[in-house]
Amino acid sequence: MKLTEEYEDLRKTVEAFARDVVAPVIGELYEREEFPYDIVRQMGQMGLFGLPIPEEYGGMGGDYFALCLALEELARVDSSVSITVEAAVSLGAMPIYRFGTAEQRAEWLPKLTTGEMLGAFGLTEPGGGSDVPGGMRTTAVLDGNEWVINGSKAFITNSGTDITGVVGVAAITGRRADGRPEISTILVPAGTPGFTVAKKYSKVGWNCSDTRELSFTDCRVPAENLLGERGRGYAQFLQTLDEGRVAIAALSVGLAQGCVDECLRYVRDRQAFGHPIGHYQAIQFKIADMEVRTHTARLAYYHAAEKMLAGEPFKKEAAIAKLVSSNAAMDNARDATQIFGGYGFMNEYPVGRFYRDAKILEIGEGTSEVQRMLIARQLGLGDL
Numbered sequence: 001m002k003l004t005e006e007y008e009d010l011r012k013t014v015e016a017f018a019r020d021v022v023a024p025v026i027g028e029l030y031e032r033e034e035f036p037y038d039i040v041r042q043m044g045q046m047g048l049f050g051l052p053i054p055e056e057y058g059g060m061g062g063d064y065f066a067l068c069l070a071l072e073e074l075a076r077v078d079s080s081v082s083i084t085v086e087a088a089v090s091l092g093a094m095p096i097y098r099f100g101t102a103e104q105r106a107e108w109l110p111k112l113t114t115g116e117m118l119g120a121f122g123l124t125e126p127g128g129g130s131d132v133p134g135g136m137r138t139t140a141v142l143d144g145n146e147w148v149i150n151g152s153k154a155f156i157t158n159s160g161t162d163i164t165g166v167v168g169v170a171a172i173t174g175r176r177a178d179g180r181p182e183i184s185t186i187l188v189p190a191g192t193p194g195f196t197v198a199k200k201y202s203k204v205g206w207n208c209s210d211t212r213e214l215s216f217t218d219c220r221v222p223a224e225n226l227l228g229e230r231g232r233g234y235a236q237f238l239q240t241l242d243e244g245r246v247a248i249a250a251l252s253v254g255l256a257q258g259c260v261d262e263c264l265r266y267v268r269d270r271q272a273f274g275h276p277i278g279h280y281q282a283i284q285f286k287i288a289d290m291e292v293r294t295h296t297a298r299l300a301y302y303h304a305a306e307k308m309l310a311g312e313p314f315k316k317e318a319a320i321a322k323l324v325s326s327n328a329a330m331d332n333a334r335d336a337t338q339i340f341g342g343y344g345f346m347n348e349y350p351v352g353r354f355y356r357d358a359k360i361l362e363i364g365e366g367t368s369e370v371q372r373m374l375i376a377r378q379l380g381l382g383d384l
C-alpha cells in the first residue's frame, strides 16, 4: 500500500490533532475513567467517523485504509480514543452501510458518520466470544410485525454513552435444517424499552472507552430492523471482523509506534552512570527491536489493507496482521515501561497507559489463538 499525497495529508492532520488536542488532556481523563466527549465531538467535525463511507451518507468518501491510518495516528497517543472511532465505524456504521436497506442507511448513517451518534455491535455474550455460535443464547422471535429479543451481551464498546444511538445485536432467530442456529442481526435503537445497559465495567486499560454489558428482556423492535437478510448474521459478522482485524492491527501499530516515540525522547534525557541511558547498547538494542516490530507489523497491515481494497481474499493477511501487530504492541509496551524504569510505572507518563492498553489487543476482535486458528484454516489444516 502506498501513502499517496491524500493519505499522507490525512495522516498528518490526525497526527497533529492527536498531539495538540488529545495528548494534553487524555492522561487526566484516563485517570478519571471519563469518556472523551469533547474529543469525540472534534473528531466528528474532522470527519473521522465517516472516513470509509460515501459522501451521500455524510461520510468522507474515503476508504478503509484511510480509517486505518487515522486509527494508527490516534493510538500513537491514546488507544481509548482510537478504539472509540474503530468500534463506532468498523462495528457500528460499516455493517449498516454494507448490509442495511436504503431506509436503514438513510436513517442511521448521516448521524453516525458525523459522530453526532455512536453505533455499537453486540456479538459477544457472557458465555463466550471465540465460539460465537456455540456461546450464543440471545434469541429474537418474530411476533407479528416485531422482533422480540431476549438475552444478554458482554463487553460491548460504545454501547452506553450519552450519544450511543444504535446497537447491532446478533441473535438466534431459528434453527437451520442441519440443527445449527440461524443467526441474524437486528438493529436496536438506544432507549428501546426492554433494552438495559449496565454500568460500565472497571477495566485494566482503555479507561476512556465505554464498555458495557447489555440485557434484553422482551425488547420489541419493528420487523424492518432486521439488518440485511434473515440468517445472514454469521456471514455478516465474519466479514465485519475480517475488516475489523485490519483496523485493530493499525491501532496496535500506533501503540507500538507511540512506545518508540516516547523512548526516543526519554533515553536522550535520562542519565545513569554518567551518560544518557540511550548511550548504552542494551537500551539501543531494545529500541531497535521495538522499531523492527513496529515496522514489520505496519507492513503486515498495509498488505492486508491493500488486498482488501483490491477486492482480493484477505482473511489470512488480516489475521496475520492482527497477530503480529498485537504482539508488537504488547512487547513494545513492556520494553518501553522497562526503559522508563520507575517512571514507567507512573501514570504521569504515557508508557504506563500504553502498558495497560496493550493487553486487550491480543484479545478483542478475536484472540491471538483465534487468529492462529484462522491462519491454520487458510493453510488447509481446518479439516484434519
Ligand SMILES: Cc1cc2nc3c(=O)[nH]c(=O)nc-3n(C[C@H](O)[C@H](O)[C@H](O)COP(=O)(O)OP(=O)(O)OC[C@H]3O[C@@H](n4cnc5c(N)ncnc54)[C@H](O)[C@@H]3O)c2cc1C
Binding pocket: 087, 091, 120, 121, 122, 123, 124, 127, 128, 129, 130, 131, 154, 155, 156, 157, 158, 203, 206, 211, 360, 363, 364, 365, 366, 367, 368, 369, 370
Ligand atoms: C474492552 C473490550 C471491548 C470489547 N468490545 C466488544 C464489542 O464491541 N463487541 C463485541 O461483540 N465484543 C467485544 N469484546 C469481546 C471480545 O471480542 C471477546 O472478549 C473476545 O473475542 C474473546 O472472547 P471471550 O472473552 O469470551 O473469551 P473466550 O472465548 O472464553 O476464550 C478464553 C480463552 O480461550 C481461548 N480459546 C477459545 N477457544 C479456543 C480454541 N479452540 N483453541 C485454543 N484456545 C481457545 C481464547 O483464545 C482465550 O484465550 C470486547 C472485549 C473487551 C475486553
